[in-house]
Amino acid sequence: MLELFGLNERAEHVYRALLALGAATPGTLAERLALPLPLVQNALAGLESNGLAAVSAALGDHYVAAPPTIALAPALSQRRHELHEAERAVESLADEYRRTGGAANGVADLVEVVSGVSAVRHRFEQIQLGAAEELMALVTDAPVAVRPEENVVESVVVARGVTHRTVLSRDTLAEGQVMEQMALALGRGQQVRIAETVPTKLIVADRALAMVPLRTLGSPGEPAALLVRAPGLLEALIGLFELCWQQAVPVRFSSDGQLPVDDEGDQPDQTDLQILSLLLAGLTDASVAKQLDLGLRTVQRRVQRLMVLTGVTTRMQLGWQAYEKGWVAR
Missing domain, CATH: 1.10.10.10 (Winged helix-like DNA-binding domain superfamily/Winged helix DNA-binding domain)
Incomplete structure (x- = not known):
């Protein structure tokens, strides 16, 4: 979790142990964490260089942890600033794209075709990671570019508190790992329903962006998908999902x-x-x-x-x- 602040997993464990103990020697930490002493000493050196730990003034052989709100606040503030600057850069690029006619009459900015396995997979992950409140998905038995067990970002998004509703077609239950994946999803608090049939694959993020697969584009068999931001089309796709949701059986x-x-x-x-x-x-x-x-x-x-x-x-x-x-x- 603290990788954003330049700490690896071992250094984070040592820092958390220091917070719990208040003060500890490298040997005590090594015993508590069941780690070799040299690795603990190396982690303490890294924490010290990042201002997260220091040698105790009262007990020279002990280390103490710096308060996280003080030690991590500057880095957190810098991250917020970088994210804000990145958002401004994206907005500037979007404005330039529209001004130069790249999005003719604004239509290309509302509906976009993505082709190729890599591109479809990348956009699918982007849509999920970009969701702030809600994800809605229809799942059929014919994967386009990403199989359910390959969708590793789903658990990350749900862990952030994003509501996730999924309707599976009954045919998907014939897939080998679907039952296992469904149990994991339900265990994470996702809502899952099963319908007799599902008309198409679909994912909608925050009711603002949807992705629908296309059978082929260009050469036969090449996966492709349609990204939809147009309000009218979005309303229709959201209505399709809600209809499937109402008719499906909860699991x-x-x-x-x-x-x-x-x-x-x-x-x-x-x-x-x-x-x-x-x-x-x-x-x-x-x-x-x-x-x-x-x-x-x-x-x-x-x-x-x-x-x-x-x-x-x-x-x-x-x-x-x-x-x-x-x-x-x-």
Whole structure:
């Protein structure tokens, strides 16, 4: 986290340990962090040169940490200044682009075509990293340039507090790692729903910028995408997402297996919760068994157990009871 201030991971660990201890010798820090003494001494030298630590005046063999608000404030202020200057430079370049006619009648600035795997991947990551409040995504079973498991920036964006809603087509569940990725996303607090069909891939950032894939551009098979900033088109794409979202089935199961308990007694476990979510998404018993790597009879036996547990005789009643008891999201 402190790499922006020129500290590597080891130096950050040493600095945090110093903050926790108040004062410590290099040997104490090495023992606490389970690191070789020379590495700790090297990290302390770096902290000292950056004004983040100093030798104690009272205890000559001890180091003390400088207060972070004092030691890091100048660098943080410089970073803010650099970011502000970068924003001004981008605005200046955009103005120059429009003045020189690069964006004919402003249309090219509102709709842009990006082609090539590298370019599409880069813009896809830029859109996510640029989101400040909300990301909305439609996902189909045909990746254009980035597969779900390759989307490493998604977790970074969600960690910043960006709301993330995703609608998956049911066909995507046939992909090998989709279930694992969906569990990770739900564990991060993302909202995921499954629809019978999804018309197209789509990602929208802050309701201000959208990206839609194009089948081909130029040579056959070359991936391409359309970046949309035009208000009218954006409204249509956002409306498409909201329609898919309303018609999709919510999915909820967390990696820690925690479930709401409304009374004492037997409760569904993590596997039961996953089975319920997938059945409500429209999968057959056989498909659920394949996705969760279970036997068909195991799935059917667990469903029957849940019906007995809820006191119902049909699967429709089981779905209703699952909602009522909070086992799956509404």
